[in-house]
Amino acid sequence: MPWLEQMRTQSFLSILLQLHTGELTFSDWLYFHALFSMFGMQLKYYIFVSLGIHFTNVLLLFLLLRRGMGLSFEVSFLASLMYLGFYGHFHAYTWPFAAHHLLVVFFILLITFFYLKANERLEQNPSDKRYYWITLGLSFVASFLRLSILIAPVSIFIHIFFSNTESKKVLDQFDRWIPVFIIFPFYQMIVLGYGGEGAVLSDFLSPWHKIMGDKGGVYGGARFVAGFWWRAVSGQMVFEACSCTKKEQYP
Numbered sequence: 001m002p003w004l005e006q007m008r009t010q011s012f013l014s015i016l017l018q019l020h021t022g023e024l025t026f027s028d029w030l031y032f033h034a035l036f037s038m039f040g041m042q043l044k045y046y047i048f049v050s051l052g053i054h055f056t057n058v059l060l061l062f063l064l065l066r067r068g069m070g071l072s073f074e075v076s077f078l079a080s081l082m083y084l085g086f087y088g089h090f091h092a093y094t095w096p097f098a099a100h101h102l103l104v105v106f107f108i109l110l111i112t113f114f115y116l117k118a119n120e121r122l123e124q125n126p127s128d129k130r131y132y133w134i135t136l137g138l139s140f141v142a143s144f145l146r147l148s149i150l151i152a153p154v155s156i157f158i159h160i161f162f163s164n165t166e167s168k169k170v171l172d173q174f175d176r177w178i179p180v181f182i183i184f185p186f187y188q189m190i191v192l193g194y195g196g197e198g199a200v201l202s203d204f205l206s207p208w209h210k211i212m213g214d215k216g217g218v219y220g221g222a223r224f225v226a227g228f229w230w231r232a233v234s235g236q237m238v239f240e241a242c243s244c245t246k247k248e249q250y251p
Contacts, residue, residue: 027144028100046096053102054093058084060109068116100146107142108152111135115156119173132176139183153184 039045058080065076083089092101118131142149160173 025100025144025146027103028146031099031103032097043096046099047094050093050096050099050102053099053106054089055084057102057105057109060106060113064109064113064116068113101148104142104145104148104151107138107145107149108155111138111142111152112155114138115159115177122176136179136183139180143184143187147188150184150188153180156180 062076062080065071092098114135121128164170
């Protein structure tokens with residue numbers, strides 16, 4: 001907490017560089033900086049905020065299952081109730097510095113809900129893109145969260161590929177949602193590319209850095225991102241080739 005207070009006097013660029021070589025991301029700093037400004041060192045209020053986010057996530061899960069996926073009230077309620085008291089997630093809403101996990105879950109649920117609604121509306125009326133733009137806006141905001149937020153675009157990718165039996169429809173939906181796949185990894189790749197000593201997951205990701213190029217410094221981060229997008233283009237060609245193995249071939 002004192003460290004967050006000291007960072008108030010530093011420049012924006014200096015804050016970014018310090019965060020990306022430590023255990024916090026920029027979104028974490030914004031969250032704790034706001035709470036510190038309101039509550040100071042009274043940690044009980046941090047826990048109250050975490051509990052509020054957790055209960056909000058329970059409601060979002062219920063709405064996603066009930067309205068987004070069309071499950072019955074009983075199934076949606078039971079699943080939400082199980083998540084509410086899930087012990088494996090207990091630390092996330094009782095330990096203030098684990099709030100980033102709650103924020104990631106919040107945005108994953110919200111983005112998935114609006115993604116499904118956007119597909120439903122676009123099927124009924126292709127000109128109705130309100131939910132589509134809401135989904136992209138939420139994706140942009142969520143892309144600045146921790147690395148685990150990439151669960152959201154991965155889930156969308158899996159849904160596109162396995163929820164359709166026609167290859168043409170798979171490719172059409174992939175083209176529709178390709179902005180999501182561009183938005184999400186961009187900030188994460190810069191963070192991973194720049195990450196210095198003590199960066200989160202640096203040891204685990206060292207083989208990835210060797211494949212994608214040397215990291216360290218702004219230019220290292222740029223090379224890292226460029227290497228990622230080069231492989232992403234190759235991945236799209238693989239995706240198109242795999243989708244053409246479905247029963248109905250893309251003309």
